[in-house]
Amino acid sequence: MNETPVSVSTMVEFTLDDEVVKVPDGSTILDACRREGIETPTLCWAENLTPVNVCRVCVVEVEGSRVLVPSCSRAVEEGMVVATDSERVRTSRRMVYELLASSVEMDRADPEVHAWMEHYGARPERMGDRSEIATVAQPVKVQDDLYVRDYERCILCYKCVEACGDDAQHTYAIATAGRGFGAHISTEHDVSLPDSACVYCGNCIGVCPTGALAFKTEHDMREAGTWDESSQSVTTTVCPFCGVGCNLELHTQDERIVKVTSPADHSVTHGHLCIKGRFGWQHAHA
């Protein structure tokens, strides 16, 4: 009788911060760092999206490489020697945060963004007086009752474009437009969101790291000064609208749902939802 061949993934051996480690062939340096417990900042990378390498905050030093390499997309090679916390790496990561935060409003970014900025001692103010340097300041786009687009908080990480496109929704309602400092995320011909191809799945909100895309509830509460994450709780449940079984994380404050997310590691949703799961909770308050 023929035996079914057992698939054994080939391991690659390399040096990571002076330790010899082995990881499965095809792993990225970031995969290896996560496996070895080495925390690494990321902005444009997410476990449920294809790496696009645009933010460069995850860079590491690879012996023999002239430039720093993005750990989120560079595959590990046999014999590679990688340093994740050299002076050059720390300086580069600090510069990325400083350049971004000098032209983009980062006050509503994910908590880990602020933690990493503090860790690297980022001082965006040293890039100049904010009133004198070019920023992406612009009015917030409030075009419906579900979510707002506040592009003065956009770092052009492309995550929303990927979530709307090939990586999840396949709707392609938003894409990048313009060039250089004028590059921005836009609907086709910059039409309002209700006039675009958008189906209001909110998957773009789910991946945005800076708060540029936000639930209208969150936006309104922040503007009113009532948004208080420390008093919020998160309850995981199953979406009641169909039999797919998506997991919902209901964020509640003062016994009211204020936004809905989904865990990125869920085998069905991978963090993505449809309009019903993402926004169809108002009946719970009736």
Ligand code: SF4
């Ligand atoms: S809500 Fe969904 S369809 Fe609309 S832009 Fe965002 S990801 Fe695309």
Ligand code: SF4
């Ligand atoms: S809106 Fe958010 S997710 Fe989209 S590119 Fe800007 S920062 Fe990234």
Ligand code: FES
């Ligand atoms: S997280 Fe690696 S380039 Fe953005």
